[in-house]
Amino acid sequence: MEQPIHPVLLCGGAGTRLWPLSRKSYPKQFVPLVGDESPFQASARRLSGDGFAAPSVVTAADFRFVVIEQLASIEMVPADVLIEPAPKNTAAAVCAAALALEARTPAALMLVAPSDHVIPDAARFREAIRAAAPAAEVGRLVTFGIRPDRPETGYGWLELSERPDSAFSPMPQPLRSFVEKPDFATAEQLLARGMYLWNAGIFLFSTTAILQAFERYAPETLAATSAAFEAAEQDLSFTRLGPEAWDRLPDISIDYAVMERAENLTVVPYGGAWSDLGDWQAVWRETASDAAAVVTKGPATAIDCTGTLLQATSEAQELVGIGLTDIIAVAMSDAVLVAHKDRAQDVKQVVATLKAKGAPQAETTPRDYRPWGWCESLVTRPRFQVKRILVHPGAALSLQSHYHRAEHWIVVEGTAKVTVEDAVKLVTENQSVYVPLGAIHRIENPGKLPLTLIEVQTGAYLGEDDIIRYEDVYARGQGAKG
């Protein structure tokens, strides 16, 4: 490769079909659904190393610290983290990433990839990217086509100009047309004809070529995104795009806005395995060895089951299935899903139902990720709440006080530096601190190991919004969480 390729990872989305593991507050791209890494981490790693520059990430404000933490834990640092003020689909995200990259490295090659896909054969995928680079360098918009193995109605398809060779080599060729998500009969025909691949939403092009295409086919998107980029504010290492201009953007995908109208399109066939982990059936399919296979994860036990996924997420919760056929069961401490595998698509209904009845499980997880670590509610009652809090080495909670609650902290792992009013002291394992109602306080982890503490809150009102913030290294405002 002549020129380095700049990965652009899109990870602002929040699907509901993998509930309860995937929730609005912590969606599937950050959850280790298959293997030990999250799909986001696996995507970043896949697009790293020889020939790749540091990635750009486009995400939502809520996920900015998760992005940094998940990349840090695989020893990566992003080049850019662009914060979308609101979800506006992929056209705006790609356009913003192109503008940021063009400002940094003119005429750079960018590889746009969703971060919630599973591509087990990273080497083969990188080979396809390498094969696509010369076309992108001469100004073509390259899309990657996935070899289909079933008549899938959930994806768009790509029409080839010629049939791939028997090895399904990644030979670039002109793209003939995009095919909208087909019905089942049409999908069967597309599969049988051998001239159609799945559209995975993975693209390679130069910033020059894609910005020209925006100018020609989606000038209003380019104008609004440019304005949002010019109005962007730098916040720590994040680039917060200007919300006013962003608000004017249409909700439109890069496919509709640009790709389906452009003429300089190239497709590179990809013959390896791929999954978008679109629903629990897909997760089962990715991990099962055959159609009768039973998949168990965590402390799960299957007795006489077939075609079933039993996923336990906590070492403290045993999940047992007996005599099940084609069942998905996912157990978490605050939510359990049991679904027939053919109804995996309807999990989104669950989220709507739970949201309508006001259940927090619809959108938030028990573990609440913050810039400094995470906290998890262990028990909540009208006048008290017990939380487990983990603070990363070197991290600090904001200097804060509460009107309605007192807090007891007991350090159980690591060392805390605790400020209560004017006193500052080190608190180590097995020591406790009392923070009276109204007292100004802060916890820091000055050590090299994680700090774990148990917090017992007592008071008439225990909402997270009872917080007055005096100083915050993470630049969060009043009323924002802990």
Added chain:
Amino acid sequence: MEQPIHPVLLCGGAGTRLWPLSRKSYPKQFVPLVGDESPFQASARRLSGDGFAAPSVVTAADFRFVVIEQLASIEMVPADVLIEPAPKNTAAAVCAAALALEARTPAALMLVAPSDHVIPDAARFREAIRAAAPAAEVGRLVTFGIRPDRPETGYGWLELSERPDSAFSPMPQPLRSFVEKPDFATAEQLLARGMYLWNAGIFLFSTTAILQAFERYAPETLAATSAAFEAAEQDLSFTRLGPEAWDRLPDISIDYAVMERAENLTVVPYGGAWSDLGDWQAVWRETASDAAAVVTKGPATAIDCTGTLLQATSEAQELVGIGLTDIIAVAMSDAVLVAHKDRAQDVKQVVATLKAKGAPQAETTPRDYRPWGWCESLVTRPRFQVKRILVHPGAALSLQSHYHRAEHWIVVEGTAKVTVEDAVKLVTENQSVYVPLGAIHRIENPGKLPLTLIEVQTGAYLGEDDIIRYEDVYARGQGAKG
């Protein structure tokens, strides 16, 4: 009724087929499986009021405080609580209860009933008992026969001398014979012939008559039980039967030991509804309105399900089913069961499997019931553990110390009287106490309201057996739990 009837409630059993709700440490008779009361409470209430004396209870040592607490919460006090040193089946239990009752009230009438059955129409059941009393008074051994509604192979059957009337009136009649648990074809014939009822293991007889029957048909059981009763020790309000004599007892049911051999047998037909809650299918059947019915309990949501039971046990855990047919799903904080309804009988396999892999969920519940209240582990890690502890008004934990752990207590509801070494103080909501490793300490609830505290333990070893006990109002020994 001339003479009061003395209920004898058998509640020492520990079935495994209703796991995870029913576990060895807290079996189904104490769990509110159907309605708000436990089957034990419902049985005690059903056999109370006009014509009934206070009940005798025969149970295991582990359940003695649960028995007292569950009766107290429905404002009942038992006449006797007999503690079996080991489970020895129903012959020994009935014999011991007869001896204790005979010592207290010679020639009394005793109504023996398992405490894990559901009999919704208590008035009709009492009417059957009243109808049976005259026969029992003249020395007959009366058994109650349940009107069968299906060819059940899980029960023994009773052969009548004459067909019950169309109203299924509780008319006593001679019992012709006992029929062992039949195969399905035989059960279908028994059902069709209309001369056979289910044997529910409910009996009415005088102490005189049953002790005579033991003397005649099971003299070794009578001898060993008499020796165990004579060697019994009074422990608070409990009668602990002598363990050495008890050990010599054969493991045999009252049916095999006495009833199937005796000649003075009467049967009283009972036409109302009855269930032994033998497995999850029975629990579903008891609560479902028809064969297609979906039963949800707790925060459970069923979407497009049929013939399914979704039972959530904690307000903090949402259970959702989608597109399920004939599925039982039971969610608890530490264990989740998903079983096909036809495989309900195989739940006992789960318990064996979990026991083999050393999972505590096989036999113990997250909430651990003690004489003074209960405690529940919220989080357990190698060097710390967080527990929620509830102490009943007036109750006290033992005076104790630990070699390997320190404890922090934070009172979140009520008032505690806390002793640490020589200091005694009252600790109220939002105050905390530190108990260093090795310090002698005690918690009491001197108030009128329940006391809730959060305990954070830290130390190298956190096992329940690290306890040195100095004084205990509940007369428990070293190493016994908290």
